[in-house]
Amino acid sequence: MLPDKQRRIFLYCRSAEEKAKYERLAKEAEVSTNKFLLNAIEMGLNPAAMPSVSNDVLAASQEELNKIRDDLRIARILIERYQEELRKVNETAPNLQIDRNLLELFRRAKKALSEEEICYELTSPKIEFMLDSEEDACMEKACMLESKSVSWNEIQTTDVEAIAKQLETLEMMGLITKFAYGWVWNG
Numbered sequence: 001m002l003p004d005k006q007r008r009i010f011l012y013c014r015s016a017e018e019k020a021k022y023e024r025l026a027k028e029a030e031v032s033t034n035k036f037l038l039n040a041i042e043m044g045l046n047p048a049a050m051p052s053v054s055n056d057v058l059a060a061s062q063e064e065l066n067k068i069r070d071d072l073r074i075a076r077i078l079i080e081r082y083q084e085e086l087r088k089v090n091e092t093a094p095n096l097q098i099d100r101n102l103l104e105l106f107r108r109a110k111k112a113l114s115e116e117e118i119c120y121e122l123t124s125p126k127i128e129f130m131l132d133s134e135e136d137a138c139m140e141k142a143c144m145l146e147s148k149s150v151s152w153n154e155i156q157t158t159d160v161e162a163i164a165k166q167l168e169t170l171e172m173m174g175l176i177t178k179f180a181y182g183w184v185w186n187g
Contacts, residue, residue: 011037022036022037085173088172088173098166098169098170099122099162099163099166101121101122102118102122102163102166102167102170105118105121105122106170106175106176106183106185107185109185111182112179112181112182112183112184113182113183113184114181114182114183115163115164115167115182115183117182118163118167118183119159119160119163122159122163123159167183171183174186
């Protein structure tokens with residue numbers, strides 16, 4: 001079937017670039033160039049003839065907007081909680097430094113730590129040396145087990161007070177919990 005010559009309009013673009021632009025826009029809209037240009041002319045002459053957004057698209061957009069609002073609300077709540085925790089930490093211990101060795105001790109521990117164990121680990125001098133044989137290694141382990149019993153008299157009061165203050169601060173921060181059998185890491 002041949003096109004009807006009475007319905008034909010010739011349109012000359014101002015430049016080849018303009019023609020390429022219209023063809024690209026028509027391709028993006030997934031319609032022919034003729035249909036794209038006729039729709040553009042109709043919308044320009046009669047804005048009320050603009051296609052309305054379908055109810056499905058509108059409902060999907062509203063649902064997405066509600067989800068984004070919920071996510072934003074949750075994010076705001078989390079930010080408020082983190083700011084409150086930070087404020088508590090700053091009020092609790094503005095100038096107190098937590099000993100990294102104490103934190104590492106708790107992170108490595110697979111069980112609750114008693115006050116004696118914590119004080120021993122943080123105050124006793126660490127001696128490292130090379131062992132020549134397995135027999136020396138066994139002797140070293142036996143000596144270490146014997147030396148685990150530490151006397152409170154051997155630890156300086158200032159060290160114990162500093163450790164106690166740090167344990168108190170960590171407990172207030174919620175990082176450790178005190179039980180009858182010792183301190184447990186929550187982190």
